[in-house]
Amino acid sequence: MDRVDKLRDIWENIPTAVSEQLDLSQKEIINRYMDVFHFGEYFYVIFNTRTAEMEYVNPNVEKILGYAPEEFQLQMVLDSIHPDDLPYYYHYEQSAVRFFSGLAPDLFFKYKFAYDYRLQIKDKSYKRMQQQVVPLFYFPEGGVRTLGIFTDLTHLNIQGIPKLSFIGMQGAPSYYNVHLHDSFHFSSPLFTKRELEILHYIVQGLKSQDIADELNRSLLTVKTHRKNIFRKSGCNSVQELLVKSIREGWV
Structure with a gap:
């Protein structure tokens, strides 16, 4: 064949x-x-x-x-x-x-x-x-x-x-990093809705102040979300976060 x-x-x-x-x-x-x-x-x-x-x-x-x-x-x-x-x-x-x-x-x-x-x-x-x-x-x-x-x-x-x-899409749950499993398990959201929104801007290379201006939020609020995103993802750099976001399907 x-x-x-x-x-x-x-x-x-x-x-x-x-x-x-x-x-x-x-x-x-x-x-x-x-x-x-x-x-x-x-x-x-x-x-x-x-x-x-x-x-x-x-x-x-x-x-x-x-x-x-x-x-x-x-x-x-x-x-x-x-x-x-x-x-x-x-x-x-x-x-x-x-x-x-x-x-x-x-x-x-x-x-x-x-x-x-x-x-x-x-x-x-x-x-x-x-x-x-x-x-x-x-x-x-x-x-x-x-x-x-x-x-x-x-x-x-x-x-x-x-x-x-x-x-x-359109609010449906995701199944990340399925790999070779025989069954599909819903992936509980790692990030909040606001964190995901900020994550999209981070991987695009925007700085915290730019994100704050874009979302009409305080710089302190964005920095707090940013800190939580890196903590939850286990990443230490924007490059590492970008690669992991792609492979895990976060963005």
């Missing part, structure tokens, strides 16, 4: 019974999902699991990976994943199908999942990429159309095995 067929077998179990469809134009997709802070340069694709084809590849892929948009196809991606990371890739795709199959239909569009891995680029070196996947449309006959966001994390020097998280 080749690498694409192995994924097709996994995707055969994608749930089909949904109460609504999220069929958006490309402009609506960008407005809804792309207007967020990114930790590095990124590009995005629209992918159809039913046909196993990229329906759209953002031109920025050439700047980041060296491949022309028409070259960035599933077979090429699978052939370019680091051999040590490929088993995790398959396992996490299988975990995603299991996760969404266990959701109530009204939650299908309230989750995205994310994991990172090493991908060989055009010049044969490797980059560490984070792949976020958002379901957009479930086909009645099976399969799903997804938005895939690929972010270059190489500059963060992330080490170790890939990590997987299911991130709740």
Whole structure:
């Protein structure tokens, strides 16, 4: 069985019974999902699991990976994943199908999942990429159309095995750092709502005074939240907090 067929077998179990469809134009997709802070340069694709084809590849892929948009196809991606990371890739795709199959239909569009891995680029070196996947449309006959966001994390020097998280949107609970567990356990929020808001600004590089001005809060209040964030996360620097926030799915 080749690498694409192995994924097709996994995707055969994608749930089909949904109460609504999220069929958006490309402009609506960008407005809804792309207007967020990114930790590095990124590009995005629209992918159809039913046909196993990229329906759209953002031109920025050439700047980041060296491949022309028409070259960035599933077979090429699978052939370019680091051999040590490929088993995790398959396992996490299988975990995603299991996760969404266990959701109530009204939650299908309230989750995205994310994991990172090493991908060989055009010049044969490797980059560490984070792949976020958002379901957009479930086909009645099976399969799903997804938005895939690929972010270059190489500059963060992330080490170790890939990590997987299911991130709740619109108030849904999240399941962080799922890794290779056979069951999914809800991750109790580590940070308060205000701390998460401030965490987003910290990882963007804003200073405490800038955050205070942005949120119309006192500098002392922001510094207190900042201190609690570092204590709860176990981090000693902004760089360490940034890396951990990405891998744990906090931001």
